[in-house]
Amino acid sequence: MPKILEKRDRPGVRLSAATRRKPQQSRARFSSEALQEAFVRVLLERGYERVTVREVAAVAGVGVGTFYEYVANKEALAALTIHMCVKQLAQALQVSTERHRGMPRADIATAIINDQIDLLMGESDKWLALFLLERRVSSPQAYRKHYDQYVDLWRQALASACDPVAPERLDAVARMVHAIMYGWITQSLMTLGAGLDRAFLKQEVLGAVRAYLREA
Amino acid sequence: MPKILEKRDRPGVRLSAATRRKPQQSRARFSSEALQEAFVRVLLERGYERVTVREVAAVAGVGVGTFYEYVANKEALAALTIHMCVKQLAQALQVSTERHRGMPRADIATAIINDQIDLLMGESDKWLALFLLERRVSSPQAYRKHYDQYVDLWRQALASACDPVAPERLDAVARMVHAIMYGWITQSLMTLGAGLDRAFLKQEVLGAVRAYLREA
C-alpha cells in the first residue's frame, strides 16, 4: 500500500510497535486465545469504544483475515472473552463448593465468598474492565445465562450443607445470596475502583450474607 | 436556502408517520423534556444502538437543528435522560425518608424499599430500558455520582432512626444496604424481565435487608 502523503497517524493502528507480536511468530496453535488476550490488552488500553479489529489482530500477531478465521466478529470476541473468564471463575468456585460439601451453610458461603473475592481481586484491573465491558455489550439474555450459572452454583452449595436451606426456599435464597455478593462486588469495583481493599470487601459481604443465611 | 429536493422516504427515519408530532405543533416551551420523552420512546422501540438523532427529533416534533439547540449530542441526551429520572426517583425517596425520621431503622428501611419498588415497578418497562441504557452508556464516573447519591440517602435514613447505626459503621452499612437493594432489583429486572412480581421482589429484599440491619 504505497502511501504518498503521510497521513496523520491512522486510527486503528495506534499501538506502539513494541507491543505487537512479530508476524510469523508462533501463534497458530491457539489463535482464539491469543485474540482474547489481545482483546483484553487493547480493552484495558483504550476502552471498548476504541477497540478496533485491526488493532486486536495486530496485537495478537495475526492478520485481519485470520481474526475472522477464528472469531465471528468483534462483538462475538467480546462475548467469548467474557464467557471464558466467567466460566473459568465459576469452575474454580465449583471446586471450592465441592470441597466444603457437608459443612454448615455459613462455612460453605464463607469459603465461596473468600475464594471468589481472592480470585477477582487478584486481577482486579482485568475484572473491572470485564464488568465494564459486559455492561456495554452484553445482552440481557447473555447476562441471564451467566447469572443463572452462578445462582445454580449457590443452589448446589446451599443444598449440600449439613443444614440445608428448605427446598421450597432454595431458589430464592440462592438468588439473593448471589445478588448480594455480585452486587456488592461489582458496585464496589465500579464506585471505588480496582484498588479497593480486599479485606474490607470480604468482611462486609460476609457479614451481610451470614446474617441473611442465619435467618433464611 | 432550504432546498426543496424531493425526498422519497429517507432511510434512517423509519418511524411510522403516525407516531410523529405534526411539525409546528406546540413545542418550544419544553423541547428538552420533549426530547427526553421522545428518546425514551425510541429507546424502547429500537434499543440504544438503533436510536438516531433524526428519529428522536422527529418523534419529539422538532427539527434536527432544534435537537442540537437543546442537547449537545445523542450521548448527552442519554445521560440527561438517565440523570433526570434518577434524580426524580431520589427526590421521591428523600421525602419518604423524611416522613419516617425517628422510627426504628427496620421500619425506615422497609418504607424506603417499598416505595422504591413501587416507583420502579410502576413503570418497569421504562426503568428496565433505563438500566439497560445506563449499562451501555454511563461512564464509571457518572455511575458513581448516582450511586453516591443513593448511598447518601441511606446514610441519612439510617442515621435518623431511633436506633441509629453506630457512626463508625454508618458508611459501610449504608453502602451495603444500597448494594443489596440495588443489586437485587436491577439483577431481577434483567434476569426475570420487567413483568416480575412486585410482592416477591419486596418480600425477598426486605428479608435480606432486615436481617442485615438487625445484626449491623
Added chain:
Amino acid sequence: MPKILEKRDRPGVRLSAATRRKPQQSRARFSSEALQEAFVRVLLERGYERVTVREVAAVAGVGVGTFYEYVANKEALAALTIHMCVKQLAQALQVSTERHRGMPRADIATAIINDQIDLLMGESDKWLALFLLERRVSSPQAYRKHYDQYVDLWRQALASACDPVAPERLDAVARMVHAIMYGWITQSLMTLGAGLDRAFLKQEVLGAVRAYLREA
C-alpha cells in the same frame, strides 16, 4: 432558550463578551459598515472558514435577522468588504494619479507605487487578511472586475504622462505594470508575511517597473 445541560461552549458564539457591542447600542445608521468592520475583526481572529454569521452579527452588535436585513448572505458580505476596501484604495490612487498628470511616466509610476505600498503596508495585517480572503472566496469574474479597474488606472496614468506610452501599446503596458506591481506585493505579503520592510518592497518594484517603462 432554556438550556438544561451545559453544552460545551457552542461554536459560533466564541468571541469574548467584551468584544461584542451591547445590543441596542447606537448602530442603526450604518449597519452595513458595522457588519463589514465586524467581519474583518472576526476574519482576523479566526480565518474565513471559522467566520460565522452569528458571530459577525454579535460583534456588530445586531441580531442575526438584522444581518440579513443589510446583507444578502455571508459570501456577499465578504465580497462587499473586499469590494469596498479595494474601491477605496483605487480612489486614493486615482487622486495620486491626477496630481502627477503631465509628469514623466517614470515619476507618475513611482508616485503611484509609493502611495500604494504606503497605503497597503499601513494596514498590512488587514490587507493580508483581505488578500487571503479574496483568494478563498472571489470568483474569477469578481477578480477580473477589480483587476480591470486597476489596469484602467494605470492606463490613464500612463496616457497622461508627458512621455506617454504609444497608444497601441498602452493596454499591454498597463496590464504588465499592474501585474508586476500587484504580483510583487501580494506574493511578498504572502511569502514574507505582513511584517516585511516597506522600503525593500518599494525599491525592488520601482527598479523593475522603471526598467520596464524605459523600454516599453
Added chain:
Amino acid sequence: MPKILEKRDRPGVRLSAATRRKPQQSRARFSSEALQEAFVRVLLERGYERVTVREVAAVAGVGVGTFYEYVANKEALAALTIHMCVKQLAQALQVSTERHRGMPRADIATAIINDQIDLLMGESDKWLALFLLERRVSSPQAYRKHYDQYVDLWRQALASACDPVAPERLDAVARMVHAIMYGWITQSLMTLGAGLDRAFLKQEVLGAVRAYLREA
C-alpha cells in the same frame, strides 16, 4: 456485513455512469494517481466546492473506503494534486535550466519562460483550475513552499549564466523575476481565461523580464 439494501440512485453521486470506471477494474497499483486524476476531472466539472469524496472515488473507480486508504481527506487530496503538478513542472524547468547553463542570463531566462508558458498553456484548462484551487485551499505556508521552490530555480539559473547577477542581488532578483513571470501568467489566466494567446503571453513577459535583467 455489507447490507445489500436497494439503493436507488443516491443523491450526492451525480456523475453520469458513463464517466465512472467499472468497479473491479485494474486499480490497486496507482490508486493515488487515479484519485488525483479523478479529482482534477471532477474539479473541472464542478468547481472545488461541489467536489464530493463520493464522486471522486466513483470517478477513480474505487470505493470511498479506498479513497481514505490512500488519502487522508479531501483537502489533502487537493494539496497533493497541486503539489504533484507543481513539482512536475518545476522538474521540467530544472532540466531546461541545466541545458542552458553558461549562456547569457537573458537567453536562460528566455528559455525558462518559453518552456514554462508552453508547459502551462499546453494544458491551460487544467492549470487554470489548479491556480483557482490553490487560491481556495492553499495555506500561506504551502504557498510559500511552492513559491520558494521556484525562486530557487531562478536563483540557480541566474547564477549559472556567463554574466551572472551579482551575488548580493541574486536573491532579490530571483524573487522579482519569478514575481513578474508568475504574476503575469496567473493574472492573465484568471482575467483573460484559459484561451489566451500563448505568443502574446510570451512576448510581453519576455519584454519585461529582459528589461529588468538588463538593468539588474
Added chain:
DNA sequence: CATGAATGAGTATTCATTCAT
C-alpha cells in the same frame, strides 16, 4: 491456511437562512 487491500453502509453534526412575533 493466512493475508490485507478494498469496500460502502450508515449517521452525527453544522450553520446559513427564514419568518412569526
Added chain:
DNA sequence: CATGAATGAATACTCATTCAT
C-alpha cells in the same frame, strides 16, 4: 424595523467485514 428560535440540507468519515490471492 429588529429579533433569534427553529430549521434541515448536505457530506465527510469510520471501521467491520469480505474474498481474491
